[in-house]
Amino acid sequence: VTSCFAWKLYVILDRDAAEDRDLADLAAAAIRGGADALQLRDKTGSARRVMAQAARLLAITRPAGIPLIINDRADLARAAGADGVHLGQDDLPVAEARAILGAGRLIGKSSHSLDQAMAAGAEGPDYVGFGPVFPTPTKPDYGSVGLDLISRVISAVRVPVVCIGGIDLATLPQVLASGAERVAVVRAVCKTADPEAATRALKHQLTQFPRASPTRI
């Protein structure tokens, strides 16, 4: 299992956003394009469907050495043999998920404000998600946290912070300029005409962005 400190681009394979696309095809394209981690997000599927999908994705991610995180459910992450679970604010506490998953798995936790990010970080996850940076149809209830808080959140949270929410090739420069070092995307890969090229372009920006601050080099 890779450390989340090595992640720059986290691609979320969202069953709904992908519409009729095969998530395995998207996963393979994202990996070719340079995704550092993938997440399977299927908010409406049964346990059986999620596990079957996870098994197909793991057959692609394992040989590539790319971690596959399962959204929301620690039991499915464990049963599927996935690399970890991503928890929302209304999901299990990190410690409970850790007890279910056992050692050597990754746990992420979403946050939607500076306070939530600090509380999430204190729960001991492997990374904290922060967003939505921009309003996004995937999370219509959350509004957006904006760009201004990003650097404060990164400073305040000990584990890697992954910025998420409406980030795409056009908006990524602002996000990077605001201090973000890692981003997660849904639509910018799942809904694009060429997912591999889109992933590659995002990854290129993430790795090439000039960093002036000596503390970040």
Add this chain to the structure above:
Amino acid sequence: VTSCFAWKLYVILDRDAAEDRDLADLAAAAIRGGADALQLRDKTGSARRVMAQAARLLAITRPAGIPLIINDRADLARAAGADGVHLGQDDLPVAEARAILGAGRLIGKSSHSLDQAMAAGAEGPDYVGFGPVFPTPTKPDYGSVGLDLISRVISAVRVPVVCIGGIDLATLPQVLASGAERVAVVRAVCKTADPEAATRALKHQLTQFPRASPTRI
């Protein structure tokens, strides 16, 4: 943890069926009325909501020595410290749920045909649910299995079989006459004017029913 062989009446506290009733009040009434086991079923609640509700119910069921089973999710059952999990056909396999829950917890599995009941029994649960015996609005997609299969299912499955689906005080005599020894109810308790009296009347029928077959005595 009691053996499921001791169960006769299993009351399912369904968040939707209970409408605006407090599930803790229903649980207390069902226990006073003689329920042998309770299940928390909340198909739409977040993990956080289910865990909070489970904690309130466990404060009632634990002192009474009545097992509380959580519907669908082994991770929530474990995190809440509940007595077990009930798995549907599309949920985790029994072995996966057992690995998550650990020893000493109860696992039930739903079945909707003789073949499913036999397959469910072979997975090694503590009990098998069988139904819907009658059509029920709680499970509109399943039609009904009818009364005729009950005794065959009970004979074919090694673990206790709990019949479910549209069973109430009026229909229970037919269900018992068809060979059932254990039933689960939702609406017959959750939607009745006096849940304690309803539970007591159901339990009375279940314990008083005359059994002629020597193999069942």
